[in-house]
Amino acid sequence: MIKVGLCGTIGSGKSTVCRLFADRGVAIYVADDRAKELMNTSQPLKEQIVEAFGAQSYIDGALNRPYLASKIFNNDQNRLLLNSIVHPAVCADFVKWAMEQKGNYVIVESAILFESGLDNVVDTTIAVVAPKEVALARAAARDGVSEAEIEKRMAVQMRPECLKCRCDFCINNIDLDKAKAQVEKIDFFLSNR
Secondary structure, eight states, rough: OEEEEEEEEEESOOHHHHHHHTTTTOOEEEHHHHOOOOOHHOHHHHHHHHHHHHHEEETTTTHHHHHHHHHHHTHHHHHHHHHHHHHHHHHHHHHHHHTTTTTTTTEOOOHHHHHHHHHGGGGGGEEEOHHHHHHHHHHHHHTTHHHHHHHEEEHOOHHHHHHHSSEEEEEOSSHHHHHHHHHHHHHHHHHHH
């Protein structure tokens, strides 16, 4: 089973590209969604979070997201601490999940593939990129915020040029039909490895 990491900046269209792969029968693991789920369901993870940030991290067994956000917002040390707890759990969960799937390959979608360490548990990587103005417009429309707010989020992410250099494949996601054609080529390659 080939494990593929798919990454891209905000507004690049990672979710759209993942849907194109899913339409071809590829199992997709969305790291951000699974991290949120694990923080609510994994007892060892919950215990580590409580130890690091206090009992207020959970209310009636559910993650107290506003409290935790207040602890890590503008506090790099706390953000790195939370990441050091959550990222290894997500990596381990993905590897376990991948072994249970069928097909030639699976994809883990993560905006922070390299920062989280997921790049260390995959066999190959795909960057999804789009021109800045396209990504800004997409993300602002999707999230209902200003392009200035999206630019702030982009500023803390790995630049598309860096992702393109670090990844084995690159999908330029400007037009859906062209993205679909690129997905088909990568799918053919991975399915025949």
